[in-house]
Amino acid sequence: MKFQNNPRDPETALYTALWHACAGPLPTLPGAGQLVFYFPQGHLQQVEASSNQVIDPPRFNLPSNILCRVIHVQLRADPDTDELLAQLTLLPQPIQAQNGAEMELPTPPSPEFRLLSFSKTLTPSDTSIHGGFSVPKRHAHQCFPPLDMSMQNPKQELVAKDLHGNEWRFQHVLKGQPRRHLLIGGWRDFVVSKRLVVGDAFVFLRGENEELRVGVRRAMRPNGNATSSESSSDPPDVLANAWEAYTRTTLFTIYYKPRRCPTDFIVPFDRFMESVNMNYSIGMRFESKEALELEQKFTGSIVGIEDSDPIRWMDSKWRCLKVKWDQNETSTAHLPERVSPWQIEPDYM
Amino acid sequence: MKFQNNPRDPETALYTALWHACAGPLPTLPGAGQLVFYFPQGHLQQVEASSNQVIDPPRFNLPSNILCRVIHVQLRADPDTDELLAQLTLLPQPIQAQNGAEMELPTPPSPEFRLLSFSKTLTPSDTSIHGGFSVPKRHAHQCFPPLDMSMQNPKQELVAKDLHGNEWRFQHVLKGQPRRHLLIGGWRDFVVSKRLVVGDAFVFLRGENEELRVGVRRAMRPNGNATSSESSSDPPDVLANAWEAYTRTTLFTIYYKPRRCPTDFIVPFDRFMESVNMNYSIGMRFESKEALELEQKFTGSIVGIEDSDPIRWMDSKWRCLKVKWDQNETSTAHLPERVSPWQIEPDYM
DNA sequence: TTGTTGGCTAATGGCCGACAA
DNA sequence: TTGTCGGCCATTAGCCAACAA
Secondary structure (H helix, E strand, O other): OOOOOOOOOHHHHHHHHHHHHHHOOOOOOOOOOOEEEEOHHHHHHHHHHHHOOOOOOOOOOOOOOEEEEEEEEEEEEOOOOOOEEEEEEEEEOOHHHOOOHHHOOOOOOOOOOOOEEEEEEOOHHHHOOOOOEEEOHHHHHHHOOOOOOOOOOOEEEEEEEOOOOOEEEEEEEEEOOOOEEEEEOOHHHHHHHHOOOEOEEEEEEEOHHHOEEEEEEOOOOOOOOOOOOOOOOOOOOOHHHHHHHHHHOOOEEEEEOOOOOOOOOEEEHHHHHHHHHOOOOOOOEEEEOHHHOOOOOOEEEEEEEOOOOOOOOOOOOOOOEEEEEOOOOOOOOOOOOEEOHHHEEEOOO | OOOOOOOOOHHHHHHHHHHHHHHOOOOOOOOOOOEEEEOHHHHHHHHHHHHOOOOOOOOOOOOOOEEEEEEEEEEEEOOOOOOEEEEEEEEEOOHHHOOOHHHOOOOOOOOOOOOEEEEEEOOHHHHOOOOOEEEOHHHHHHHOOOOOOOOOOOEEEEEEEOOOOOEEEEEEEEEOOOOEEEEEOOHHHHHHHOOOOEOEEEEEEEOHHHOEEEEEEOOOOOOOOOOOOOOOOOOOOHHHHHHHHHHHOOOEEEEEOOOOOOOOOEEEHHHHHHHHHOOOOOOOEEEEOHHHOOOOOOEEEEEEEOOOOOOOOOOOOOOOEEEEEOOOOOOOOOOOOEEOHHHEEEOOO
8 A cells, every 4th residue: 555656556546536635635745757846944944843853954055945856756644643644755956957847747647537535524423422423415425325215224334445455344324313324333433543533524535446435634733732743754864865865966855744734845846936936025915825735715915025044044935925914704823924935826806 | 751851860760761661671772972883784774674665775885884972862752652762863983083992981870760660561361351450469569659458458549650741540459369469440541542452561660759650562563564653764865864974974863663673773882892803603603692682592503604785785794694593492483594793692502 | 404412222341259270 | 379251230332313503
């Protein structure tokens, strides 16, 4: 299950689809072959955040961004915690080639698979020890194999695999007054094993050949409170790898945990160039792009343009914009004070 | 709980003691200030084993061993799985200084703490849902606070912290016919939370001030079968760090999971020098040193002396000995075919 | 349509001493 | 001395439909 090779293989396609469904709509992950900019500054900050260490890195002369080609992407999930992990292998690109978007490799055609899926955020009733899981009607009709409606209490067993290939069995019944679809008998095991709590989401996929998959998308913890596992995959001296790779034009590897901290230190070439061409100025109004990894769009205005770390990373675009968010019915307290140009777009309203 | 600063602090001393008790008697871990040899080859092999990837590393010109000073040691435990992790920060030593053992820093005097401890491997009864935990009599007498024997059914509540500072409560009772010490009421929670199974060991410590600690030493899985969490802390291109640190004499960091794979790529200076001075030859009989991380000693004889990877790591002492183990009442099938000189000592029997 | 609740029953959690290795 | 077992409660897991939002 660990290596995804041929994307045309239905098994692999299902795995990838499930991984992305569990990761949520938020993170944009480049594919193998794509050109991206790597921001060591952002990478370091992620490592610091996840390891709670302040790192005074050696004085590498890394530029603030490095054009790289994505050589390989490996999507994984921790067998214990189901935490998602993307491993990106990057190859720095020669400087002189840095201004040709035409060198973009053709994205391998992603074959179309018939794929049905839904996800539902768990309610207190769903997670409570008391009952089962209530399946919204349209989801049951769209994604579940059809029930034998000739029975007066239709039921069937659903057998689905998770990202690790483990099998989970659920009784799918249609009963109650009024009628509703329920997952019982096995649901509890799933909740306990996956340690689901209110706010986490249940993810369900049905691929071709009636293959069923289940997964979990955990609630975003407001701001990385200490539940986070310590096993950060990146060592504190992570920049040494980048430096080595940069100077010798060799491969290096970075990790990305989509449900952990917002990552924007890998930026697709096109998106970056777009943001470079955008003329942002103080006072400009904007709205957040999906790269900010928010569930909804927010608007605000730019209040400053300056290096976020002028000493170590001069002239870096990374989080170079100080912003003020508009007040909103939902709280904007969790929104960052600094964003990168590629995380926003001008608000033409 | 994450940073251990002053080893004289009783809190810290208890933490360290508990960590080592959970790690088991097997691994030797150097302390801060010590000189060690670092074997990139062994490091790489551990990474390969734990990530199930074969890595074709860039062609660094790393020597097969690098003298380093241990700058910092940080002992941690994963909050989810309790997996132990030692993070070693190493500083490569200048070449010209490589032949002076006198440069060994004085090991900081490890203050003596009164410390009582025991561990017990769990039986089926201990882990079964049916009952509690049976405490061997001498351990209860040695390590538990004394019971009030005037009661005809003496009992007390033990409150103990684990490596993360979480509190666990147990009812310690003396009852049954014949009398025995039992841990009930709370024991089950502990077993479930820590996911203990038969063969795992319960670790108990009592420090000064009657401070109690509990921990877990998991059974060694025969040969890294796939239960292992994927989140290896070392990225595949881990050698880039070492190379960078080696050429520029800067710090680098390695990780060591004592319950995962046998590590011998960090070897204390003295032990290595000893093994260099040992004249081993084909046919020589030996017995295993504790560095082989075995529960007991085994004997065998040397059948070959050769580079284990003559192409990439010429003249490396790492696992340069091919050995044949003596037959034994216990199986020798799990013993490695290759060992390093510092893992064995001549058998003078 | 779907979240929550109280009720009911079956299952199991969990403590006990007997017994035996 | 200590591991395992059968017995025996008390607790809870888990399904159900009523009800309400």
